Amino acid sequence: MSPASPTYTPEKIQNDLRVLELLSNNFPNVSAASTEIINLEAILNLPKGTEHFIADIHGEHEAFRHILKNASGNIKRKVKEIYGTAMRDDAIRSLCTLIYYPERKLELLKADETDLDNFYNITLHHLVRVLQSVSSKYTRSKVRKALPKEFAYIIEELLHESPSDDDKQAYFNRIIETIISTGQADAFIVAMCNTIQRLSIDQLHILGDVFDRGPGAHIIMDTLCEYGRFDMQWGNHDALWMGAAAGNNACIANVLRLSLRYGNMATLEDGYGINLVPLATFAMETYADDPCANFTPKLNNDDILYDDKTRRLLAQMHKAIAIIQFKLEGQLADKRPEWGMQNRKLLDKIDMQRGVLTLDGKEYELKDNRFPTVDPTNPFRLTDEELELVNKLHHSFIISERLKKHIQCILLNGCMYTVCNSNLLFHASMPLNADGSLKEVAIGGKRYKGRDLFNHIGMTMRAAFNAETDSDEKDFAIDYYWYLWCGPDSPLFDKSKMATFERYFLSDKETHREEKGNYYELRNKEEVCDMILDSFDVEGEHRHIINGHVPVRISKGETPIRANGKLMVIDGGFAKAYHDTTGIAGYTLVYHSRGFQLVQHEPFSSTEEAIKNGTDIVSTTQIVELTNHRMRVRDTDKGHELSAQIDELMELLYAYRTGILKERTNGKPIS
Template identity: 45%
Template sequence: MTSCKNSADLTEIINLKAIQALPKATEHFISDIHGEFEAFDHLKRSCSGIISIKIAELFSGELTQKEQNILCFTIYYPEEFIENKTYSSDQWKVLLNRLVKVTRHVSSKYTRSKVRKALPEEYAYIMEELLYQYDQDSNKQAYYDAIFQSIIDLDLASHFAVSLARVIQQFVVDHLHILGDIYDRGSHPDSIIDALMEVPSMDLQLGNHDIIWIGAYSGSLALLAIALRISLRYGHIRLLEEGYGIDLSRLAKFADKYYEDNPAFHPRGIDKNSIRPDKFLSITKMHQAISIIQFKLEGQIIDRRPDFKMDDRKQLHIMNEDYSQITIDGQTYPIENGCFQLVDPEKPYELTLGEELLILDLANQLQHSKRFKKHIDFLMSLGQLYTLNNGNLLFHGCMPCLPNGDFMPVTFQGKSYRGRSLMDFYDQAIHEAYNHPEITDDHATDLVWYIWCGEGSTLFGKKTMKTFERYFIPDKTTHKEPQNPYYEFRNHEDFCVKLLQEFGLDESGYIVNGHTPVKALKGERPIKAHGKCLVIDGGLSRAYQKETGLAGYTLIDNSNEVYLVAHHPFTSRANAIKNLQEELPQQEIVFKRATRKMVGQTDIGHQLSQQINDLLEK
């Protein structure tokens, strides 16, 4: 007999135990979005095809494939398919009935209390009545029809249907995992973050490209230069000028004074004929100016941080007098497309006065951009380098390893870190730099730059970054960036189990990685080590799709199974809607559970057990 006498406590214990007996809700994993807002938005709205699967199950034999596709897109994009549409009363009833049927199905895993809280306040009572049909003989059908008719008569059908569609999207996936790289390459990372800020339940693992922008806000002038360089390289100045309100006119004026046209710095992914020639040339010149500033600032970091061991990444002082050749490891290479007119041979890593004033002005603008600060604050409020979730390990990049498979020790300021302690150390440095954005050259801020490109970084995953070589040295043998041995060892089950154990997890879990696009064209598979490591680089960036042959993978973990979803390249929202581009997702089952996983077996279930014990001990 329990010693708990309070009836409210007893009721709560009954409620908590009942919740533990519910099926585990569905989790959705997405990685490497890279600014491709429309593709990401479609994945989020469609829940990587889960909605299409549910509709196929519910309406098999009742709706044609085209009718199913229309219903799917009505749920994905209710604004286009429902709002301001003229339907007859009967058509509205059919649509509302179908939407209610889907809503009832996808909400069945949740408690009535949780469902009620998720419903729009103005329709909560009506939706509850429609969702909970206890009468299997349809004795209440006239009652439900009356509800629908009243909604139609009051001219609320459109708004009510849109509300149902949004509720369906929310209920299909209970929790969203974002495994990093929201920024760079695509033009709308700001819109992605705005959308993520509306997600009710999610976690976020930081990616190497996110680190660039966090570091830029946190005072790293080198990472600011890198953020600007990558934006200019892909011609995405809209993000800077319109998204974050950064005035690039001083940079443009400065670059126009000192730089000329240079094919190595033409913006990628832009049709030269689709942009005004003067704008194209301006981007090309700004791209050169900020790249030289980056190389100088990086050299300064390397000089003041000998423990980074990155002297080989300084190239400005090893070119010949006229900057036509460079000698690396005893081998001399010609330089093409050089733009070193502001590099002083006597002090190659010292900024000119103009460069210094320029980068400080840009840093001041970025730190005082309210929208940018709001986005970085959001990333830092959720962002971690790794997450432990339901016995699984989630992180973006890698765990640096030695050739023998041991975790690589990395030493900073006389103290060595490896494995989990290395990730924890980096995470602490990122937060320290973020909390003191006014300091530009402290160890923590410089560490954020190291995390972007250092050999011992858990986000970079390579021996060295060859940015300089790729711009200026035509010999492609100098462009190679050898991967860390981790990327070979993650194919082996024993290594993956060792990594899980490093984080206090057992062999029943799995590892989820992003960061490296799966090259399906070359036969690479996203499932490694017999399902112990799953690679879900979304491949949403069009720059990768020639190598991958697809738009990457997302991951679904529900109560019955874990499976990967392979995606086709996404053209545009308008195209998808126009052509109803809906196909049942290409699923690759990682494993099916022998028995259905319940809430009681999850992290939430363990928390509920603790709450129950606390109540029993009162």
């Protein structure tokens, strides 16, 4: 579009004059505005950046960090494309491991080298070629921002000069030789490797559930907070920890129970400094004669951290906090009767003398009838000792600075849903009626559905951490985190009940059933997915819903691609506890300029094994959807923003050239 286009009229310029005057502060004359238009047009024609979608990490920090470092296998694919015919497989593995773990792998490689200068020379040449490949889809400006400041100029010179060019080969080689001779080779290699990692993933989408089960949720959160280029759609386990951090005692009890169930003390004690001594002391005294057989922690076969005595203590603590949880949840169900959660009050349905529980008019024999802290006349009242313990645990969560930092990071980078590049991302469910229409859900006396529901839930969650929130509103917001965790109409849960009590105390598996909401079945229909996408104003020829939450049981023939390609479910079971169920160890969905690919990961051995022997996560790639043309930045949401900026700049040019706005140079009008 030319500046003289009839789209721009003096009347339109006058209407937009305030915006154009603000824009002119950054682009004060025709030259500046034209230069920016040229720059933006160039960016629009670059290949689309690579997006990675990961769900349900569940504390598996080693596998998660490795996938970030190897870009879901993309770095190895790049290296094989460049050196597949020129390097042996073991050399390729070694180079890739160096890129993933540069400091530690470098020390191992150097120990086996007799000619370090030659090793440095070859390695630096290899890394330059890999970095040239991964940076090719970015502007020089963006690449420059990703470079470490101390080496930015030198790396730029290497990236944009080809050693195969005879006129530049001596210049190129001399730079490499000088890096080595000045003793900067190690630092330079590390800088190059880290830059390759950073540029291999343009945007990271976390579709919920960083927390619980695995030992390193705090390490994952440290990584994400430093990573920067990510967004997060909150999952039910994230909401549970957010509720605990906000001071919801029922959430705190659930967090502790889950951690004890999986023997995950590292996140609580080492990660967030939660003092578990009061709980251990209380549990040992209160359940000293109780075998707590139904509360034995679920540990991995390779977990040698816990001896029999420790496992016994964990079981006692597990039961102690579970009973406290049931009491706290009963109190909260009474406090918020509008939530309809009274059916989760089961302690008052126990006949202590006969050891049976009456549920829906039917009696069930209890597997465990030891309830030393439950008063049959007032079963949901905490004993004095339990109340003191809850207060101590509450204080421990509230004062954890690292937990506060991580929750702020989650709030800053997260929400209930995201729409990005024609994809609708949310963790679990969209409440639906049986006919597939959006279900209205009551919150605080008003009813919401679809996008309005998600937006209101998001605002409610944030209100719990807003110092300016009204006290009653804040109290409701803090309480609401428990409903989000296990309420039947919660988009993060959407089941008839959470049968925690039944699983611990009743043998009849029929009582363990948790009926899923309509979404989990109806989302397999293309027309339902289209209706939901329409309701969120998601446009585009290739548009999708992307979920996590429910593990895809590959071993049972389930597929992550559903509804004729409109829905992708990418919870492949990162947590070791799910590996036997799913048959794999997680997915990464990769969206690059050619389309979608689903990377299916096998279990990760360990970081130590990867560094020492060059082992990688074994991954298989499934092509989900490829486009018939390479997507450019102009095809993305970012491209639409840049195109709008170009339109504004073209209007500014028209205003300058018609004299409606005066050009300036050095702050002075151009005469």
